[in-house]
Amino acid sequence: MRVAVVTNRNLTGVINRFGQPLPQPPKSLPEWDRESVVAALQEGGHEVLLCEGDKGMLSTLERFMPPDTHARPSGFVFNLAYGIQGDSRFSHVPAMLEMAGVPYIGAGPLGHELANDKVITKILIRDRGVPTPNFRVMRRGSENAGDLRFPVVVKPPREGDSLGLQLVHEPAELKAAVEVIVEQYGQDALVEEYIDGREISVPLLGNEELEVLPLVEQDFGDRATRLMTWEAKYVAAAAASKICPAQIGRRLAAVLRDISIATFRACQCRDYARVDIRIDRSGQPFVLEINANPCLTKGSSFCVAANMAGHSYSSLINRILNVAHTRYYGTAIPQADRD
Numbered sequence: 001m002r003v004a005v006v007t008n009r010n011l012t013g014v015i016n017r018f019g020q021p022l023p024q025p026p027k028s029l030p031e032w033d034r035e036s037v038v039a040a041l042q043e044g045g046h047e048v049l050l051c052e053g054d055k056g057m058l059s060t061l062e063r064f065m066p067p068d069t070h071a072r073p074s075g076f077v078f079n080l081a082y083g084i085q086g087d088s089r090f091s092h093v094p095a096m097l098e099m100a101g102v103p104y105i106g107a108g109p110l111g112h113e114l115a116n117d118k119v120i121t122k123i124l125i126r127d128r129g130v131p132t133p134n135f136r137v138m139r140r141g142s143e144n145a146g147d148l149r150f151p152v153v154v155k156p157p158r159e160g161d162s163l164g165l166q167l168v169h170e171p172a173e174l175k176a177a178v179e180v181i182v183e184q185y186g187q188d189a190l191v192e193e194y195i196d197g198r199e200i201s202v203p204l205l206g207n208e209e210l211e212v213l214p215l216v217e218q219d220f221g222d223r224a225t226r227l228m229t230w231e232a233k234y235v236a237a238a239a240a241s242k243i244c245p246a247q248i249g250r251r252l253a254a255v256l257r258d259i260s261i262a263t264f265r266a267c268q269c270r271d272y273a274r275v276d277i278r279i280d281r282s283g284q285p286f287v288l289e290i291n292a293n294p295c296l297t298k299g300s301s302f303c304v305a306a307n308m309a310g311h312s313y314s315s316l317i318n319r320i321l322n323v324a325h326t327r328y329y330g331t332a333i334p335q336a337d338r339d
Contacts, residue, residue, distance in 0.1 A: 141175025
């Protein structure tokens with residue numbers, strides 16, 4: 001089968017530079033391991049193309065996977081795109097693919113929007129009885145923090161990779177922290193209570209029947225700041241190590257699985273996702289967010305969990321593709337389409 005791996009590496013493929021740009025982290029940030037994804041799909045027997053998720057994407061895809069005579073889609077997109085600029089960046093490529101009739105892995109435009117806006121996520125899951133830290137949305141740091149207990153975490157609600165995340169210990173520090181978010185990211189600030197305790201990632205794979213992969217704990221060691229900051233994710237000297245499977249009691253593990261699945265359903269995710277949860281000192285879990293397009297680099301939490309479950313990197317990538325194919329067509333990819 002023809003599979004196009006769509007990413008955003010070259011950010012010049014736009015008509016105008018207009019709107020909020022995709023924040024560009026320092027060059028030390030490891031990119032999506034695109035070549036490994038390509039190699040894994042090729043190992044699965046597929047013909048693979050790397051493609052930019054920009055204004056020329058649909059023309060590129062039409063040449064690579066032209067429609068067949070029966071009007072059945074002749075290929076698939078393995079979507080790893082984060083978008084380039086403007087509002088709702090994560091949903092841009094899925095929306096273009098929906099319009100063009102090209103099947104793809106992962107959440108649709110709505111799912112990406114629900115999952116990528118942390119405020120909307122929190123409202124949706126709280127309405128379903130899923131615990132999440134108390135929060136407020138603030139435009140000005142002079143606003144009253146209400147009944148929030150300090151310390152609090154301040155972050156832009158519609159960014160990934162922990163960009164802009166700040167830990168604020170005193171009300172006097174809050175004004176400056178909020179203003180940083182508003183000025184640098186063009187968004188109101190999400191201010192939520194900091195949950196002191198453990199952080200667990202719950203990787204999910206599937207659709208109607210969800211497979212919960214082994215739980216992954218982020219090990220902060222003796223660090224004073226026990227948060228998944230940008231540095232804790234990407235700077236080797238500060239990176240949190242991973243414990244998999246996380247040492248969690250059976251009863252609590254069942255709760256984490258249940259609230260993760262409820263979060264997946266509430267945010268209309270598809271195929272695969274990762275839920276991040278904090279557990280306080282009394283053992284109470286709180287869902288922080290869900291990643292509808294979680295990182296698939298080899299050292300990521302999702303891949304560590306999949307490896308513990310018995311998947312090689314190649315088998316995981318091809319399993320995700322098969323899960324999406326089954327969602328569209330009701331069956332796994334026929335062997336004839338892999339050769």
